[in-house]
Amino acid sequence: MKNKRELLLTAGAVILAAIVVVLADSFMDSFTLRVFNLCAIYIVLALSLNLLLGFTGLFSLGHAGFMAVGAYVCALLTMSRDLKEMNFFLVPLVPWLMNISIPFLPALVIAGLVSAFVGFLIAAPVLRLKDDYLAIATLGFAEIIRVVITNLQSVTNGAQGLKGLPRYSSTYVVWIAAALTTLFIILLMRSSFGRAMKAVKQDEIAAEAMGINVFRVKVTSFTLSSFFAGVGGALLGHMITTIDPKMFTFTLTYNIILIVVLGGAGSVSGSVISAIVVTVLMELLRFLDEPMDLIFVKTSGLPGLRMVAFSIFLMVVIIYRQRGLMGDRELSWQSVGTALEAPRRWRAARAAKADAKSAGKKKAKEGRDA
Amino acid sequence: MLKTEGLTIRFGGLTAVSDFNLNIGDKEIVGLIGPNGAGKTTVFNMITGVYRPTSGRIWYRDRDITGWKPHALAAAGICRTFQNIRLFRDMTVFENVLVGCHLEISSDVFSSTFRLPGYRKREAEAEEKAHQLLKMVELSGVEDEPATALPYGQQRRLEIVRALATRPSILLLDEPAAGMNPQESLELMEFIRRLRDELNLSIFLIEHHMQVVMGVCDRMYVLDYGQTIAQGRPSEIQKNQKVIDAYLGVQ
Numbered sequence: 001m002k003n004k005r006e007l008l009l010t011a012g013a014v015i016l017a018a019i020v021v022v023l024a025d026s027f028m029d030s031f032t033l034r035v036f037n038l039c040a041i042y043i044v045l046a047l048s049l050n051l052l053l054g055f056t057g058l059f060s061l062g063h064a065g066f067m068a069v070g071a072y073v074c075a076l077l078t079m080s081r082d083l084k085e086m087n088f089f090l091v092p093l094v095p096w097l098m099n100i101s102i103p104f105l106p107a108l109v110i111a112g113l114v115s116a117f118v119g120f121l122i123a124a125p126v127l128r129l130k131d132d133y134l135a136i137a138t139l140g141f142a143e144i145i146r147v148v149i150t151n152l153q154s155v156t157n158g159a160q161g162l163k164g165l166p167r168y169s170s171t172y173v174v175w176i177a178a179a180l181t182t183l184f185i186i187l188l189m190r191s192s193f194g195r196a197m198k199a200v201k202q203d204e205i206a207a208e209a210m211g212i213n214v215f216r217v218k219v220t221s222f223t224l225s226s227f228f229a230g231v232g233g234a235l236l237g238h239m240i241t242t243i244d245p246k247m248f249t250f251t252l253t254y255n256i257i258l259i260v261v262l263g264g265a266g267s268v269s270g271s272v273i274s275a276i277v278v279t280v281l282m283e284l285l286r287f288l289d290e291p292m293d294l295i296f297v298k299t300s301g302l303p304g305l306r307m308v309a310f311s312i313f314l315m316v317v318i319i320y321r322q323r324g325l326m327g328d329r330e331l332s333w334q335s336v337g338t339a340l341e342a343p344r345r346w347r348a349a350r351a352a353k354a355d356a357k358s359a360g361k362k363k364a365k366e367g368r369d370a
Numbered sequence: 371m372l373k374t375e376g377l378t379i380r381f382g383g384l385t386a387v388s389d390f391n392l393n394i395g396d397k398e399i400v401g402l403i404g405p406n407g408a409g410k411t412t413v414f415n416m417i418t419g420v421y422r423p424t425s426g427r428i429w430y431r432d433r434d435i436t437g438w439k440p441h442a443l444a445a446a447g448i449c450r451t452f453q454n455i456r457l458f459r460d461m462t463v464f465e466n467v468l469v470g471c472h473l474e475i476s477s478d479v480f481s482s483t484f485r486l487p488g489y490r491k492r493e494a495e496a497e498e499k500a501h502q503l504l505k506m507v508e509l510s511g512v513e514d515e516p517a518t519a520l521p522y523g524q525q526r527r528l529e530i531v532r533a534l535a536t537r538p539s540i541l542l543l544d545e546p547a548a549g550m551n552p553q554e555s556l557e558l559m560e561f562i563r564r565l566r567d568e569l570n571l572s573i574f575l576i577e578h579h580m581q582v583v584m585g586v587c588d589r590m591y592v593l594d595y596g597q598t599i600a601q602g603r604p605s606e607i608q609k610n611q612k613v614i615d616a617y618l619g620v621q
Contacts, residue, residue: 184483187483187484187485188479188482188483191477191482191483191485191489191493192468192471192472192475192477192482192489192493192496193477193478193479193482193483194482194483195461195465195468195469195472196469196472198458198460198461199458199461199469199472202458202459202460202461203456203457203458203459205420205440205452205456206452206456206457206458207458207469208439208440208441208444209418209440209441209444209449209450209452209456209533210441210444210449210469210470210472210473210532210533210535210536211441211444211445211449211470211472211473211536212441212469212472213439213441214441220479224479266460328460
């Protein structure tokens with residue numbers, strides 16, 4: 001915060017955002033509200049991946065795995081005994097989990113912590129690898145997590161998944177989670193630890209020579225990212241109210257990567273904006289998957305056409321803005337001001353050009369006259 | 371202060387450096403020269419923990435530091451610069467120096483994220499120190515510029531300042547004068563002497579500019595094909611037949 005005015009503007013923006021959330025919760029119909037809340041969950045998930053990809057420079061494809069851990073832990077902790085008995089009709093749930101039923105908020109935190117712990121365990125072997133190898137290894141671990149969940153019937157109910165979870169992910173819960181995550185990441189990135197993370201991303205060898213314990217920074221970043229992924233997964237589970245292993249495939253990770261890359265790896269505001277844009281577009285573009293009658297062409301519904309549209313969108317963005325919409329910059333009041341003045345500057349530039357042109361013409365005419 | 375005994379490293383069948391014995395005293399400026407590919411940077415990489423020597427020991431203040439990791443060595447007081455400048459490209463000049471202060475802030479995730487009291491104080495001190503260091507090398511005016519926007523000579527200076535921010539007692543400079551014109555090289559020599567005198571540093575440097583090495587070093591070592599072919603004062607090295615042969619070639 002450079003000055004008082006910017007601080008006030010920021011406070012205003014936060015209050016405005018809070019009012020929007022309150023209004024949305026009271027006036028939106030249930031479908032729109034669901035999309036609105038999904039935006040918040042994707043903000044949490046995108047920021048958690050950005051922590052790895054954008055700030056520490058670790059290319060991980062294992063996000064869905066950590067989300068699965070979070071979702072399952074939270075679900076098993078919050079479901080009532082009756083609900084569990086109803087779900088586990090093929091293979092009974094292990095007894096020690098049967099009787100646990102705790103409130104949602106502590107369960108959410110525990111889900112994040114368990115996911116962070118899994119992330120920590122995986123980090124040690126995986127982070128010895130770099131770049132593409134790291135991506136492949138994390139992808140592999142995410143698959144392992146999914147396969148374990150599918151087969152560990154007495155704990156996870158296997159492929160049937162868990163149904164009828166209580167709908168705890170209310171508008172307020174998800175948006176407060178998104179706000180806290182955003183705040184945490186902003187504070188982290190402005191601290192010396194955040195600086196160390198950026199240093200590791202930009203030049204590992206130099207960072208190490210400056211006394212930064214690169215491995216520790218990476219493990220910490222991976223663990224934190226897993227924590228938020230777990231929280232995001234738990235929120236998602238309690239919003240959809242049904243979870244099964246098929247939900248947490250690579251496609252889910254892909255969606256989050258899409259958001260982060262579109263928004264700009266290394267930009268908090270980029271991730272937030274992009275999470276909202278992508279989530280809304282995913283719903284708005286749903287008509288693409290349905291049968292269409294375009295006078296000349298008739299399609300009988302192509303499921304997945306939406307993703308084609310997204311891929312094209314992504315390509316266009318990457319061609320024109322290699323580093324995503326925001327690059328690694330942040331939205332600041334200064335940049336907003338510049339953007340607001342853009343039309344005026346454009347008009348001024350055009351006027352100046354016209355002036356120059358007419359002056360040039362005049363000069364030419366004078367020259368001819370002479 | 372810094373001593374190596376029989377430092378040897380082999381890459382597969384190739385012995386890149388063999389039986390290198392170094393001794394650097396307090397406040398001493400020592401040079402390491404040799405033709406391209408002689409193994410100079412490899413020596414640096416072994417001392418700073420990037421490579422682990424195949425055999426031999428490295429001693430620093432009577433402690434065996436062989437095989438220590440680079441960040442631990444930086445914490446112990448050994449810091450270096452790089453032949454091909456390695457600044458943090460997307461950071462400002464000031465932030466680059468602050469990264470060098472990382473050891474002093476020595477914060478974990480939570481105390482730094484939540485700005486716990488001790489952290490605030492250390493961070494403020496680090497910022498103050500970074501300002502001072504930048505002032506010392508006359509880079510105060512460009513603090514908020516992106517590091518890569520600086521001209522080449524200033525980037526070199528910034529890299530040295532960033533290393534100084536770790537509060538080293540021995541500084542290793544890998545070709546600090548590379549790409550500098552004669553005027554800049556002279557300024558650099560002056561700067562290196564100042565570092566030694568004002569900050570009581572020992573300096574170990576690799577350099578190709580003979581004018582610089584001969585002018586600034588107290589003692590030097592000459593490497594050729596990984597072997598130490600000569601050592602001594604600059605005046606002795608200049609007359610050494612082996613050194614002349616290595617540089618000019620023998621018939």
